[in-house]
Amino acid sequence: MEKNMLEIRHLSASFFTQKGEVKAVNDVCIEVPKGKIVGIVGESGCGKSMTVRACMGLLKYPGRVVGGEAWLDGKEILSLPEKEKCAIRGDEIAMVFQDPMTSLNPVVRVGKQVTEALRLHRNMPAAEARREAVAMFEAVGIPEAKKRLSSYPHQLSGGLRQRVMIAMAMICHPKVLIADEPTTALDVTVEAQILRLMKKLCSDGTSVLIISHNLGVIAQLCDYVYVMYAGRIVEQADTFTLFEEPLHPYTRGLLSSVSSLRRGGDKLDTIPGVVPNLLHLPAGCSFSLRCERCEEKCRECLPDLMDVGDGHKVRCHFAGRGEKA
Ligand SMILES: Nc1ncnc2c1ncn2[C@@H]1O[C@H](COP(=O)(O)OP(=O)(O)O)[C@@H](O)[C@H]1O
Ligand SMILES: [Mg+2]
Structure with a gap:
């Protein structure tokens, strides 16, 4: 078993606005093993940035962590006093943002x-x-x-x-590097150089958690992938399995729109509809509103993130039936 350098456990974070609680991050668990590159993918607004900002203790008012833990090399960091958080930020855990x-x-x-x-x-x-x-x-x-x-x-x-x-x-040679869309503002050639650089850094022992809405980037770079939708993880697997055997209808939609994302957009043109308003999440599966396979059960009851074998997990009522794409 690989040691996890970063382990996010059941993290939830919300924005408390005048209109109500916006559940931007909902019971998210992510493991980043030592020396590995882990990707989070999903459309704009699905909670990717808030997940990592919460881990770094960088949520801005009115956002705050409402539950869960983040373990950095065996130490829980969310419960640390602000002064100690500052001491590890930039030292043991560091972050690269989208727009330098x-x-x-x-x-x-x-x-x-x-x-x-x-x-x-x-x-x-x-x-x-x-x-x-x-x-x-x-x-x-x-x-x-x-x-x-x-x-x-x-x-x-x-x-x-x-x-x-x-x-x-x-x-400072951090244990964990978090990169939030680090290449989105760059042209394709420079993007490739930066991705190669991140891969090299990782081979020197740093663990990387990278966010991208671009599955092409994730495929090139990552060992493991988490797919986020409306604040929740909906599928996770090693990169090969995720691309070869995607089980969640949302992941399949993302995969079939890689070519359009490649052209620079961040909206899916193959999945109709938009990410639901996180203020008023549907009672059942958050993807049910856009899913062509949606049945009564999907609208009524939230599926668990179910392990279908070898760490491949899927939050879909149909995933356990062994159906393939
Ligand atoms: N200042 C804020 N007030 C209220 N809601 C916010 C605020 N900032 C972000 N959000 C909500 O958090 C959700 C997740 O945002 P974010 O993590 O930035 O998405 P991503 O990085 O996946 O594009 C957004 O859909 C938005 O509804
Ligand atoms: Mg973001």
Whole structure:
């Protein structure tokens, strides 16, 4: 059995709005084994970002965790006091966001931003931190690394900025790297380079949890995949099984729309309808409103996430019947 570097257990998180409770994350369990890459896939608005932000302790008001645990290398981190959360963030667990322009400080040179974590978490002298930053810039493939330290974010291309973000996240050699749509803003060639880089980092022992609405990215990169729909995990398996034997109608819909997602959209054109309003979830299966196989039972009762063998789990009333795509 592989050791889990990150284990999310029955995590639920909601936004408490004037209209009511928006259940953005609903009883989510995710395991990230040591040295593996795990993907979360699903349409916009299904709760992917909120799941990982909750783990990082980065939910913004009126959002908050309402239940569950997150274990980082054997330590529960959701219940830690804020000060201890800060101490592990950027050190033991780090995050790369979708848009580097909004997460990098535009008025601070990137070298200073990258070395900050070393100074903060490792109390490293400036000259040594600078040497580490140059080495990390080289590791993530930033040309003329030394010179680049003194650039401002806007002086770099989108691809270079994303590399700076990854360098920043990796500088303290975290146990777990979380990447939320790390290549969505990039063109296909740069995307491929960044994905190769993440794979290499993982081969050095870092465990990665990556979010994407793009199944092509997930297929290239991940060892295991979780499919999320309306705040819940609806299917999970090793990547090969998920692509060869998808059992949930939603996963099948996602797979058949890979080509349209590839063209840059993030809406499915093969599954009619939209993700239900998380304020008013249907009583039964959340996908029932869009599912062509939907029967009475589906509308009335939420299916369990059922193990159909070898860790392949599916939340569908039909999955246990051994029916294949
Ligand atoms: N500030 C907020 N107030 C209320 N609801 C929110 C807020 N931010 C996000 N949500 C809800 O959380 C859901 C999940 O969002 P998110 O995790 O960002 O989705 P994803 O990353 O899968 O696109 C959204 O569908 C939205 O309804
Ligand atoms: Mg998101």
